[in-house]
Amino acid sequence: MRVQSSARASTRVQESRSAAPRTLAMNGVRSQNRAATLSSKFIAPTSLSSLSRPAKRAVSRQFMKQIVAVSGEPMNIVFVSAEVSPWSKTGGLGDVVGSLPIELAKRGHKVMSVAPRYDQYKGAWDTEVTSTVAGEEVRYFHERKQGVDRVFVDSPLFLAKVWGKTGSKLYGKKSGADFNDNQKRFAVLAAAAFECQKDLPFGFGEDVIFVANDWHSAMVPVLLKTKYQANGEFMNAKAALCVHNIAFQGRFWAEDGMLAELGVPEEAEEAFQFEDGYPIVYSEETPAEEEKVEVTGEVYSKVNWLKAGILYADKNITVSPNYAEEMASGPDKGVELDKVINSVGGFEGIVNGMDPTEWNPSKDKYLDLPYDEDTVIEGKAAAKAALQAEVGLPVDPTAPLFGYIGRLEEQKGVDIMLEAIKEIAEDAQVIVLGTGKKKYETAIKALEEVSPNAVGVAKFSSPLAHMINAGADFLLVPSRFEPCGLIQLHAMQYGTVPVVASTGGLVDTVVEGLTGFQVGAMDPDDLLEEDVAALVETCKRACEVFSTPKYAAMVKECISQDLSWKEPAKKWEGVLETMLMPSEESSNKKESVATPKEAVISKA
Numbered sequence: 001m002r003v004q005s006s007a008r009a010s011t012r013v014q015e016s017r018s019a020a021p022r023t024l025a026m027n028g029v030r031s032q033n034r035a036a037t038l039s040s041k042f043i044a045p046t047s048l049s050s051l052s053r054p055a056k057r058a059v060s061r062q063f064m065k066q067i068v069a070v071s072g073e074p075m076n077i078v079f080v081s082a083e084v085s086p087w088s089k090t091g092g093l094g095d096v097v098g099s100l101p102i103e104l105a106k107r108g109h110k111v112m113s114v115a116p117r118y119d120q121y122k123g124a125w126d127t128e129v130t131s132t133v134a135g136e137e138v139r140y141f142h143e144r145k146q147g148v149d150r151v152f153v154d155s156p157l158f159l160a161k162v163w164g165k166t167g168s169k170l171y172g173k174k175s176g177a178d179f180n181d182n183q184k185r186f187a188v189l190a191a192a193a194f195e196c197q198k199d200l201p202f203g204f205g206e207d208v209i210f211v212a213n214d215w216h217s218a219m220v221p222v223l224l225k226t227k228y229q230a231n232g233e234f235m236n237a238k239a240a241l242c243v244h245n246i247a248f249q250g251r252f253w254a255e256d257g258m259l260a261e262l263g264v265p266e267e268a269e270e271a272f273q274f275e276d277g278y279p280i281v282y283s284e285e286t287p288a289e290e291e292k293v294e295v296t297g298e299v300y301s302k303v304n305w306l307k308a309g310i311l312y313a314d315k316n317i318t319v320s321p322n323y324a325e326e327m328a329s330g331p332d333k334g335v336e337l338d339k340v341i342n343s344v345g346g347f348e349g350i351v352n353g354m355d356p357t358e359w360n361p362s363k364d365k366y367l368d369l370p371y372d373e374d375t376v377i378e379g380k381a382a383a384k385a386a387l388q389a390e391v392g393l394p395v396d397p398t399a400p401l402f403g404y405i406g407r408l409e410e411q412k413g414v415d416i417m418l419e420a421i422k423e424i425a426e427d428a429q430v431i432v433l434g435t436g437k438k439k440y441e442t443a444i445k446a447l448e449e450v451s452p453n454a455v456g457v458a459k460f461s462s463p464l465a466h467m468i469n470a471g472a473d474f475l476l477v478p479s480r481f482e483p484c485g486l487i488q489l490h491a492m493q494y495g496t497v498p499v500v501a502s503t504g505g506l507v508d509t510v511v512e513g514l515t516g517f518q519v520g521a522m523d524p525d526d527l528l529e530e531d532v533a534a535l536v537e538t539c540k541r542a543c544e545v546f547s548t549p550k551y552a553a554m555v556k557e558c559i560s561q562d563l564s565w566k567e568p569a570k571k572w573e574g575v576l577e578t579m580l581m582p583s584e585e586s587s588n589k590k591e592s593v594a595t596p597k598e599a600v601i602s603k604a
């Protein structure tokens with residue numbers, strides 16, 4: 001039986017992840033000069049007032065594009081994130097914050113990431129600089145790598161809890177359950193991102209663009225507008241918020257005085273308020289293994305970090321254009337933030353790139369026979385034999401081999417896949433690699449009982465992920481929703497053909513019959529027989545193609561694409577540059593920032 005959308009959506013949200021010399025003065029001057037220089041280079045359309053509103057927007061956008069195309073001035077960009085690969089990673093968020101900054105640095109920008117220090121990272125030196133934020137003293141560690149300043153915020157809030165970089169444990173001891181002090185932990189991270197710009201000798205000063213990522217750093221735009229700028233600091237700074245997954249919103253019980261304790265000014269509190277139909281917050285006491293709570297239609301007062309971040313951000317970005325549209329389409333796909341999203345004019349969607357230094361079959365340290373576009377057929381054959389031997393499947397080049405890599409959660413369609421495997425494994429081999437909900441970990445470990453052609457590995461293993469991307473013939477991505485998805489990009493880079501659900505970024509990145517197979521959209525909530533059948537049918541279609549020349553053509557098509565950050569980083573650069581420009585849209589935005597709540601009410 002279906003439950004009301006508000007409650008339905010919130011079951012998904014509660015799953016963790018859940019939840020020296022400074023250049024300050026110079027930077028301030030530079031920002032003003034920059035605007036002056038740019039406006040003198042171009043003559044803005046003078047007859048804007050006579051145009052209709054959409055036409056005005058189009059002209060204004062065109063004008064912005066021209067400016068960006070020739071401006072080329074370096075920006076100071078600070079990514080703030082709960083994870084940053086390779087130092088910390090539970091999934092795609094870590095990958096993006098690990099690799100996008102490198103590409104932006106290559107394009108001439110000063111780029112920094114600020115993330116927690118969960119472990120004693122070998123290459124990161126102790127700056128011995130400290131700041132006091134949200135009542136906690138933090139200390140900064142630093143490593144400069146591939147042109148990016150990596151700052152790690154050291155505090156017992158992070159280090160004492162996690163001890164290890166791989167972690168499904170960055171957000172809580174169990175998958176889907178937050179540490180009780182996660183609000184404190186991430187309030188500290190956000191405030192440290194500001195203070196380190198001032199306190200570190202190599203800090204970027206106040207003239208920066210912050211890029212906050214997901215709910216964990218959604219406090220950054222809030223603090224910028226209501227704390228720092230209200231005090232006359234960071235006056236030229238801007239804050240973008242990038243949402244990698246709208247299902248993780250940081251919903252917590254509303255407690256008297258809690259936000260104030262975290263350093264949130266009173267005027268911002270309203271933006272956090274959220275009425276939730278779901279009567280639970282998953283925590284250390286109530287881990288989210290099963291949906292064990294009945295929904296009655298009653299609503300509960302909570303705070304919602306992501307909502308506040310969206311309302312205060314100068315620009316909201318997500319990781320594919322299709323997902324940007326989906327999020328705004330209704331409460332189901334917007335996970336009840338659709339009205340908020342529409343109230344700020346929607347999100348900009350930029351498809352993710354992938355890191356070619358980590359995902360490159362010609363330099364992959366986990367492959368005995370590295371390969372490239374010209375040697376992909378031989379290379380994949382060798383990788384397939386190695387993978388089959390590694391996981392104990394029959395070494396058979398003629399058996400189509402399907403792989404899966406990812407979190408074991410409903411988002412990823414794991415329940416649909418587990419049902420489908422019963423039939424897929426009649427004619428093909430399947431290997432599933434993942435961690436997540438215990439019931440799914442147990443199920444994948446028992447796959448060998450389902451069929452001798454299927455095997456599941458319930459751990460987080462980079463070597464095996466590389467071997468699957470290279471050795472599988474097809475990669476399964478049956479997600480119910482997928483903001484962008486990196487695994488299909490990795491797979492294609494290795495000449496592995498993805499079989500994907502038609503949702504989010506999977507629609508933007510996989511072309512039916514050319515670079516992959518589209519299954520159609522899965523039901524967002526329930527496990528439906530027709531979805532299982534659609535997945536089985538598409539895999540059968542893929543198996544039929546496997547023994548034909550078309551498969552080799554698809555492999556070549558996949559591997560020959562440039563899936564790196566090169567193009568997406570240019571788009572990011574363009575979007576960030578427009579944030580620095582005075583524009584009609586940004587002045588509208590300021591009004592909504594001043595009164596976030598009204599913006600939602602009036603436009604929703």
Ligand SMILES: Nc1ncnc2c1ncn2[C@@H]1O[C@H](COP(=O)(O)OP(=O)(O)O[C@H]2O[C@H](CO)[C@@H](O)[C@H](O)[C@H]2O)[C@@H](O)[C@H]1O
Pocket residue numbers: 090091092093095096244245319352405406407433434435459460461462465482483484485486487488505
């Ligand atoms: N058991 C395991 N062992 C080894 N490696 C494993 C693993 N489980 C997962 N991984 C790795 O984690 C990453 C997963 O990235 P995805 O983008 O596919 O999904 P995720 O949902 O985490 O990211 C969210 O953020 C990203 C980034 O924006 C969006 O692309 C995506 O749609 C959104 O859901 C891949 O690098 C994958 O190889």
